[in-house]
Amino acid sequence: MLSERRLEVLRAIVQDYVGTEEPVGSKALTERHNLGVSPATVRNDMAVLEDEGFIAQPHTSAGRIPTDKGYRLFVDRLAGVKPLSSPERRAIQNFLDGAVDLDDVVGRTVRLLAQLTRQVAVVQYPSLTRSTVRHVELLSLAPARLMLVLITDTGRVEQRMVDCPAPFGETSVADLRARLNSRVVGRRFTDVPQLVQDLPESFEAEDRGTVSTVLATLLETLVEETEERLMIGGTANLTRFGHDFPLTIRPVLEALEEQVVLLKLLGEAKDSAMTVRIGHENAHEGLNSTSVVAVGYGSGDEAVAKLGVVGPTRMDYPGTMGAVRAVARYVGQILAES
């Protein structure tokens, strides 16, 4: 078990390294933090910390830098979440309040988060999985062609064309629309399949084919659109990483372009709790030298999607976590209002 002071030394190392981006030595440490002991003592502590794998030297006779394990300990036990200043909070609220629709909310959130943390921001669109249906609309475009529009409680709208096997009259359209809505409005996506299962039977034989087709399309939309979309921003901040660019930045940009990777990344986080994945804790190789701070957000109690930032392992964890949490909270509010 590490003594109190050694933890203190680790904390100091992390803080200094995050600030200066340079390996930190024993002398500099004692000068900047009054630990009450001499550099020699700190050196001994550092040797222990290195043995335990919390810090490492890039090369002999250089200062120490935290390892992933070191950051992990720092995040788990040494760092709190730094709350934002109240001007910052106000700025967030003002900025987000101006949004006109869902796209705008997400867009603004990304920009806000990127600016606040000076890192790459990732915001997932509210998932349809946990959403409920606000309305299903059915429009007749041609005798045998319908348009199906699905509106969710999070303000998302999806539409699909449906080619009917047989002409489908206006009254039938209205009928189906009404029955469909009476069954699914306010219900969860996951519940919809069983709720509409027996619907074709209640129609005339000639219309059953069309009704089935419409339902199939609806279910397909629910499934298909459950795969989530997301928006990223602040990639220019990647250039602040280090000076050994090409190698560092490349794989990160590549990873960021693969939505699947990002979705998995965010998805791994447990529900609404804040998750921090450090360096090699990220499954994806390209992100081995980055940390991901993510948290769920939602219009109610439940998280409907995640948002977070991707930055160098050498990041200001307390500040970043504070910003991420605050933004998630406000976005949740905005969504609940609309």
Add this chain to the structure above:
Amino acid sequence: MLSERRLEVLRAIVQDYVGTEEPVGSKALTERHNLGVSPATVRNDMAVLEDEGFIAQPHTSAGRIPTDKGYRLFVDRLAGVKPLSSPERRAIQNFLDGAVDLDDVVGRTVRLLAQLTRQVAVVQYPSLTRSTVRHVELLSLAPARLMLVLITDTGRVEQRMVDCPAPFGETSVADLRARLNSRVVGRRFTDVPQLVQDLPESFEAEDRGTVSTVLATLLETLVEETEERLMIGGTANLTRFGHDFPLTIRPVLEALEEQVVLLKLLGEAKDSAMTVRIGHENAHEGLNSTSVVAVGYGSGDEAVAKLGVVGPTRMDYPGTMGAVRAVARYVGQILAES
């Protein structure tokens, strides 16, 4: 006026430089292209080309590299547009054919273009300005709350909430929906305002307020959504730029994040014709060392939006132009079909 051979020398320089990324000297030139003259002659030609500002030396006693002006001449007079191979064409078509909705089409197009050109791809969503209305839907969510859904011929769907000044019955909703559609379906957005101008008058006094509100929201949507959205991809390709990264890549990433800048960039291009803006021809400073190749695409004859790529001035212009043109063409087809 430059002699035929000098133009040939310029072409050779551009081609070699694009291929090798290194300043090209007189000797190497004569070895790789059989110009039928000696290095000494080429040196004289190069001196002239340099005087005229088409090429430059990074430093004394190094080879020459093309200037923006040199690339311009190359693009205008020396280079054709390289058509894609037929396997490539087939691949494009297959890839795009799998798209399920507009978002998907745009997303696939971006990825395709980025992959094909190995550069940063930018695709603008089909503009609403030139679009026509396919359908307007009006749903009653609560006695005094409506949802307005607008569907365009390019498959885009926009929706807005409308809070009515007074309760609005179902029959009135149906009435308004029908009249609205009979007037605007198939018409251009720009024509809509006058087409619906006198609509409130034909309603009962008690409903006029609501009708006006709905119309106001509709017009607002038309205007608001005329400001275009776009999608970018392939930013990882920026890392192939040069080896002097941070300085080069940073401003480009920043510019790419500002949608306004990009929209202006694409917008500057004349209608559907292919435009190439080289280096300093780009108004935005961050893009001074990049070239933009853009072209309009559309579902019919007219361009409804632009797409293009952003890459280093040192790019394979014929190949890039070929890819951009081909992709634009196929996307146009896809949109026309749906």
Add this chain to the structure above:
DNA sequence: GGTTGGCACTCGGGCATCGCGAGTGCCAGC
């Protein structure tokens, strides 16, 4: 035992030096 000052040692980064070679401009000759 933990802490401290002292000391020899290590090693990377920065800087000046140097030689190589690609490339140039110019000139005289064809």
Add this chain to the structure above:
DNA sequence: GCTGGCACTCGCGATGCCCGAGTGCCAACC
């Protein structure tokens, strides 16, 4: 107008050197 020759330039990479920050260890001290 083209060509071969030639002297010159200059950036780049390799080499060697020094400096200083930082370390590990040890003996002394509390």
